Amino acid sequence: QKEVEQDPGPLSVPEGAIVSLNCTYSNSAFQYFMWYRQYSRKGPELLMYTYSSGNKEDGRFTAQVDKSSKYISLFIRDSQPSDSATYLCAFLDSGYALNFGKGTSLLVTP
Amino acid sequence: DAGVIQSPRHEVTEMGQEVTLRCKPISGHNSLFWYRQTMMRGLELLIYFNNNVPIDDSGMPEDRFSAKMPNASFSTLKIQPSEPRDSAVYFCASSLGTGANVLTFGAGSRLTVL
Numbered sequence: 001q002k003e004v005e006q007d008p009g010p011l012s013v014p015e016g017a018i019v020s021l022n023c024t025y026s027n028s029a030f031q032y033f034m035w036y037r038q039y040s041r042k043g044p045e046l047l048m049y050t051y052s053s054g055n056k057e058d059g060r061f062t063a064q065v066d067k068s069s070k071y072i073s074l075f076i077r078d079s080q081p082s083d084s085a086t087y088l089c090a091f092l093d094s095g096y097a098l099n100f101g102k103g104t105s106l107l108v109t110p
Numbered sequence: 111d112a113g114v115i116q117s118p119r120h121e122v123t124e125m126g127q128e129v130t131l132r133c134k135p136i137s138g139h140n141s142l143f144w145y146r147q148t149m150m151r152g153l154e155l156l157i158y159f160n161n162n163v164p165i166d167d168s169g170m171p172e173d174r175f176s177a178k179m180p181n182a183s184f185s186t187l188k189i190q191p192s193e194p195r196d197s198a199v200y201f202c203a204s205s206l207g208t209g210a211n212v213l214t215f216g217a218g219s220r221l222t223v224l
Contacts, residue, residue, distance in 0.1 A: 043114070043201050043215030044153070088153070096141070097166070098213065102152035 006101030019076040023089035032092040114216035122222045128190040133202030145201040192223045
C-alpha cells in the first residue's frame with residue numbers, strides 16, 4: 001500500500017464552482033499536513049499547512065484533516081481560472097522528509 | 111529576496127554526458143533539499159543538507175548522482191554519466207530550521223537526456 005494516494009485528475013470545473021481535492025495516507029506517524037500548489041513550469045508553493053485534525057480556513061481555501069480516517073481535503077470556494085494548477089498534498093512525521101502525493105491537475109474554465 | 115535560484119532552467123544533453131545543476135538557496139535558510147519530479151513517480155527526495163552537511167542521501171538513485179554544498183549559498187547536483195531515464199525536472203528547495211515543513215522551491219531545472 002502506498003503511503004500517500006491522490007487522484008491525478010484532471011479535474012475540470014466552471015468558474016465559481018466549489019472544488020474538493022483529496023488525499024489518503026496510511027502512515028499514522030504523519031503529524032503535519034500540507035497542500036502545495038504548482039503552476040505549469042514552476043516549482044511547488046506552500047498553500048496551506050495544518051497540524052491537527054479539523055478545519056483551517058484562509059480566504060477561499062479550506063484545509064480539512066481527519067486523522068481517524070487518514071484523509072485530508074482542500075476545498076476551494078468561488079474557483080477562479082487563476083486557480084488552474086496542480087495541487088499536491090504533503091505529509092510530514094517528526095523528521096524532515098516530506099511525503100508528497102503525485103498531485104491533482106485542476107482546470108477552472110471561464 | 112529573489113527566492114531559490116536554480117540554473118540552468120533547461121538542459122538537453124546526450125547520454126553519457128556530465129550534467130551539473132546549480133542552486134542558490136534563500137539567504138538565511140540552513141536546510142537544502144534536492145527533489146526530482148516525474149509523471150510516474152511524482153516528487154522524490156534525492157538528498158537533504160543541513161548547515162551545508164549532507165544528512166540523508168538515501169534517495170540518490172545510484173553512484174552516478176552526487177551532490178555538494180560547499181557553502182551556505184550554493185549547492186550542485188551532478189549526474190555523470192547521464193542516462194535517458196534521468197530525464198526529469200529537478201527542484202532545489204530550502205527552509206529555515208531543521209524541518210521540512212515550510213519548503214520554498216526553486217523554479218526547477220528541466221533535464222532531457224537523449
